[in-house]
Structure formats: structure tokens, C-alpha cells
Amino acid sequence: MQEFTVYYNRLNSKQKEAVDNIDGPVVVIAGAGTGKTQLLSTRAANILRLTDTLPSQILCLTFTDSASTNMKLRLQQLIGPMASKIQIYTFHGFASDIINQYPQMFNQGFSFSPTDELVTGKILHDIFESLPSNHPLKSQHPELGWTYLSSTKSCISDLKQGGLSPIQFKELILSSKPFLDIFNPAFEKFAKLTINKIKPSDLEELEAAIAEFSSQNKLPPLLHSYPTLSSVIIDSFKSAKQIHESELAAGNKKAYQPLKEFRDKWKLSSSDKNLRDFLNYDKMLGLAKIYELYQQALFAAGKFDFDDMILDVINALRGQGEASLSLKQDLQERFLYVMVDEFQDSNHVQMELIKTLADSPLNEGQPNIMVVGDDDQAIYKFQRATLKNLADFIAAYPQAKQIVLETNYRSNQDIIDFAQFFSHQIETRISPDGKAKSLISFQTLDN
Secondary structure, three states, X not given: OHHHHHHHHOOOHHHHHHHHOOXXXXXXXXXXXXXXXXXXXXXXXXXXXXXXXXXXXXXEEEOOHHHHHHXXXXXXXXXXXHHHHOEEEEHHHHHHHHHHHOHHHOHHXXXXXXXXXXXXXXXXXXXXXXXXXXXXXXXXXOOOEEOOHHHHHHHHHHHHHOOOOHHHHHHHHHOOHHHHHHHHHHXXXXXXXXXXXXXXXXHHHHHHHHHHHHHHOOOOOOEOOEOOHHHHHHHHHHHHHHHHHHHHHOOOOOOOHHHHHHHHHOEOOOOOOOEHHHHOHHHHHHHHHHHHHHHHHHHHOOEEOOOHHHHHHHHHHHOOXXXXXXXXXXXXXXXXXXXXXXXXXXXXXXXXXXXXXXXOHHHOOOOOEEEEEOOOOOOOHHHOOOOHHHHHHXXXXXXXXXXXXXXXXXXXXXXXXXXXXHHOOOOOOEOOOOOEOOOOOOOOOOO
């Protein structure tokens, strides 16, 4: 109690607010140097101080081993030996621990070992060797090898980090075919027009194609929690048209820019006039098949790769059987409080894991979960991290307490002013209403 009081009194008012709000969902927007680790550690101690929660029932998820170690050290200084019982993991470490604790739920109970770059490359090389000659990705350079092997490997990693299994990815691609067949001819005509000479009548064919597709097909907003390609392109066009008309009415000289951005966004290159996804459709189906063969080969070899761990846990929790339900209930009962650091660096599958841990009926939509993120930095963009997760969390829990940490303890004023000058130019940020100003929805992968 004495140590807690000392640490608590060092906090500023906003940090104290986050420490005091231990029940229900909480979002903390916190930049670098604002004392996030101190806040998380003190909040964990406050949970133990005010409730009968056991240290092992508090889960803290971070993104790096160094962040995990730092938090453990802070907690040891604050609460002593009990700190070792608080569950502090990286996301992958947490998934690995679940797989080890519940082996019967994974890989049919067999003990699998992690793969490495050499094994992964060999498996993919063998798959490309076995592909039929007419496969859209079977292209080989006489000296450099398989043209699409490297990009296929990267795409498979992206798909896993996005939470898509081979079957789900194939379904997502197949669902786009009716829309592409209807919309592409209209888009091709639109792409041939001179942008700054476009008239309202020139957009009518695109609108007619959307109307035709909508009349013939139901528009499910999500497929396996992903927006369908049709909904993304339709929303993209409607947004561009709305901004164009608004700017045109205001006499803005750049009124045609939104239409240009829409056109360029969905073309494969400057010379093509077709939708890029129309041109890439066969390649996407080919990628789905290779992804399926890759997973089968990993399983046959008794291997798993780095990206499999979290996705395997999610798939186990998504199952409809008693075993999946039991696993889900067990984890939800074990972890009564969840805290996530650097939440802006989470990708889709990590977000799904957090939501699954939090959706116990006992929570009544108000789980005891706090996420800490910064809308000005997302260093893991290359791992499909997305600021959208911050906005989605706020949308999922509209009653969540929102707290902004603004005091920087690490840098002098010159550095802070310099950083703010650039951060104010960032287009994708969380606005005061809790929504992201610019969101990038799921798009099919190129080549």
C-alpha cells in the first residue's frame, strides 16, 4: 500500500484517471514518453488493491520482449514477488503458451515444432515445382528462379496476420467475381475519360453497374469479419463522388482530384484501364490454392510457422464444438482483466484474439479491458498493423472511457514541437469523436 501510494502520487491527473478506471473498457491515447509503462504497472497494482482478483487473472499483452521485461521490472518494484504471477506476454508468446497448455486442441494433439526460413522456402519451392503448367503464378526466370515465390510467401504471411485461413481467403475471392464481372466494363470506360472533363452523366454508368449488382446480389457487409471487395469499392466510389460534388459546388479547382484518386487506387498501373482486381482474379485464386498446399505441407512435416500460432488459437476459439467452447470459457474465466500496450500496432488477428477474450456473456458488453495506443505512430505497418483497430475498438465499445495522455516526460520542448509539426500532417488519426479520420479497408493482394 505504501509503495502504491508513492507511485500513484507521481502520476499526473490523466494517468491517475486511467489507473482509477479499472472496470469496463478503457481507451488511452498515449504518445511516446507519456509514461505508459508506469501507468500500466500502477493500474495492475490498483486492481489487486481494490478487488479480490488474483495476480494470475490479470493479462498484459505487449509487442516486444523488451516491453514485456520492462513491465515486469516495474511491477516487481511496485508489488514485489506477486509481480511474477501477473501474466505478461507478447502476443505470440501468449498464443504459444495456450498451444502448449491445451495440446489436444491443436495439431490433433501432436507436438509440432517451429519452422525456419530455409524450410519455408523449400516447401514453397517444391509446391511451385508441382504446380500445373497453366497455373497463373507458375512463372520462372532461368537464373532467378520462381517469379512469384517471394511475393507468395509474403502474401501468405499477410493473410495469416489478417486472420484468414486458406478456405476463408478462397471464399473471399470467389465472392468478388459477380461484382467484378458487372462493374469492370463500366470502370474501364470511366478510366479512359479525361478526369477534369468528366460530367455527371459520365458517372451514371458506374452507378448503374452498382445498382445492377445490388439488385442481383445480397450485399453481406462482412465475410468472416472482413468487408467484401464489392462493398469496399462501392464505398470508395460513393465517397469520391460525394466529395467531388461538394468541392465542385464550392468552386474548388481540385474538385476532380477525388475521382482521380478513386480511379488510380483501383487500377493496376497507369496504362491499364481495368480494375486491378479483375485482372488479378485468377492470380488470387492461384494464391489461395498455394496457401492451401503450403498449410498441408507444414502439417505433414510436423511444422508451424511464426504466423500460425495466433491464427491457430483464433480458429480453435472460433470452433462450434464443446472443446472450443470449453477453451474459450476457460480463458475468459482465467483472465478477468486485460491490458494491451501499443494497441495501434495490432493487426486483425491480434484484434480478434482480444475481442474473443473479452466477449464473455458475464461482461454484458462491458469487459474489463484497457488498450493503450498512439494514433501518431504505427511502427508495425509492415505486419498489417492498422490504426483501424483503435477505431474499431471504440465502435465495439461505445461506452468505453477515453483518456488522452498529453504530458511528455522523455523529450524537451524543441523535440516535442518538431514532432507535432509532422504528426499534424498524418492523415490517419483518431479524431475527438473516437473515429479514425481515414481508414483503409481490406483489399485483395496484388501479384
